[in-house]
Amino acid sequence: DTVLTQSPALAVSLGQRVTISCRASKSVSTYMHWYQQKSGQQPKLLIYSASNLESGVPSRFSGSGSGTDFTLTIDPVEADDIANYYCQQSNELPLTFGSGTKLEIK
Amino acid sequence: EVQLVESGGGLVQPGRSLKLSCAASGFTFSNYYMAWVRQAPKKGLEWVATISTSGSRTYYPDSVKGRFTISRDNAKSSLYLQMNSLKSEDTATYYCARELGANWYFDFWGPGTMVTVSS
Numbered sequence: 001d002t003v004l005t006q007s008p009a010l011a012v013s014l015g016q017r018v019t020i021s022c023r024a025s026k027s028v029s030t031y032m033h034w035y036q037q038k039s040g041q042q043p044k045l046l047i048y049s050a051s052n053l054e055s056g057v058p059s060r061f062s063g064s065g066s067g068t069d070f071t072l073t074i075d076p077v078e079a080d081d082i083a084n085y086y087c088q089q090s091n092e093l094p095l096t097f098g099s100g101t102k103l104e105i106k
Numbered sequence: 107e108v109q110l111v112e113s114g115g116g117l118v119q120p121g122r123s124l125k126l127s128c129a130a131s132g133f134t135f136s137n138y139y140m141a142w143v144r145q146a147p148k149k150g151l152e153w154v155a156t157i158s159t160s161g162s163r164t165y166y167p168d169s170v171k172g173r174f175t176i177s178r179d180n181a182k183s184s185l186y187l188q189m190n191s192l193k194s195e196d197t198a199t200y201y202c203a204r205e206l207g208a209n210w211y212f213d214f215w216g217p218g219t220m221v222t223v224s225s
Binding site: 035037042045048094099100 | 143150151152153156165167168201206209210211212213214215216217218
């Protein structure tokens with residue numbers, strides 16, 4: 001199985017830039033997707049296929065990477081961005097998710 | 107407006123069965139792969155099952171293969187998950203998700219239904 005590794009938590013100041021990383025245990029090409037999950041809510045798709053912004057998602061969000069290393073960038077961070085962020089690979093079955101990164105405000 | 111609404115969750119004893127349902131609206135259900143994804147309390151997301159547009163192909167991770175069965179009724183725009191031989195580790199919120207079949211990611215999620223497996 002492809003294991004995705006994320007940092008457990010990040011603290012950032014409002015208005016600053018933050019990058020959330022996801023490292024895959026093997027190459028997933030660009031079959032990497034990012035989700036935001038706010039407390040008590042279902043996940044929401046932000047970025048698909050590494051760098052494509054889902055319709056309706058603010059342009060403050062962007063994604064990059066290929067192979068094994070990927071990043072989700074939020075610039076600038078707003079208070080509404082407090083959430084857990086998950087990466088997911090679809091290069092092979094089983095589909096797997098990272099353990100999530102909790103974004104906190106300093 | 108796309109809507110997915112899960113139902114059927116609840117408290118069930120280990121070894122018993124439970125069937126979840128997901129009612130879809132706001133899109134042409136038969137055109138989309140569909141999936142179930144679960145989240146144990148305070149834990150991350152885990153893919154549970156995917157079904158093709160016609161229902162002819164299904165996919166599972168090893169953790170549920172042979173115990174869970176995903177199915178769909180395109181005439182009713184409904185998705186199902188039959189869960190047998192339930193274990194305590196199956197305790198989770200179960201989300202119904204619309205899946206982009208070509209690239210296997212989830213572009214819309216329901217609010218989820220909670221399943222608790224406990225004696």
